[in-house]
Amino acid sequence: DAGVIQSPRHEVTEMGQEVTLRCKPISGHDYLFWYRQTMMRGLELLIYFNNNVPIDDSGMPEDRFSAKMPNASFSTLKIQPSEPRDSAVYFCASSLNRKVYEQYFGPGTRLTVT
């Protein structure tokens, strides 16, 4: 299996621009998680889905952030408009329903907003 795939690996954009991060979970996994990692705040859960349905989005920082999962093999995290404080590494992870504790992480997208 190819593992969790994220794209792009690096994104540099200017403040005010829209940014879309993409994730393809491992085939057959029921859960998908979006995390943000910064030096100051560590790893934070933003939102997670179960069977394509958003279950908990309480970690989404504000309305500028939105996430979708239109099907079992694809999810997006969008930031519009982006701000410099959004600069971070964004990870996507997936897991099986019966082993939800064992999350498989993608390599991450390093976002820099100037």
Next chain:
Amino acid sequence: GNSVTQMEGPVTLSEEAFLTINCTYTATGYPSLFWYVQYPGEGLQLLLKATKADDKGSNKGFEATYRKETTSFHLEKGSVQVSDSAVYFCALRSNTGNQFYFGTGTSLTVIP
């Protein structure tokens, strides 16, 4: 609420030294506890887990014991290798949902 506190890094050890990375937690109910490892340029990988008090998780020579009385889950390895250089994250999962709470990570560098 739920939270995880782990020792500040970075930690630098010589090869074959003994490793301890401290982790304590605050949680309601009976959480499950985990250690994840992040190698440079990669995502996190599950290293080991313990789902109830007094359980010992182990993998690749690493061990951690779920201590409810001290709310701790310290990571240990008897003899580290250069290939163990990575960032280690302690995490808990509440038994009331699927949310994970991660510590801030401890960077370990092992020198030959």
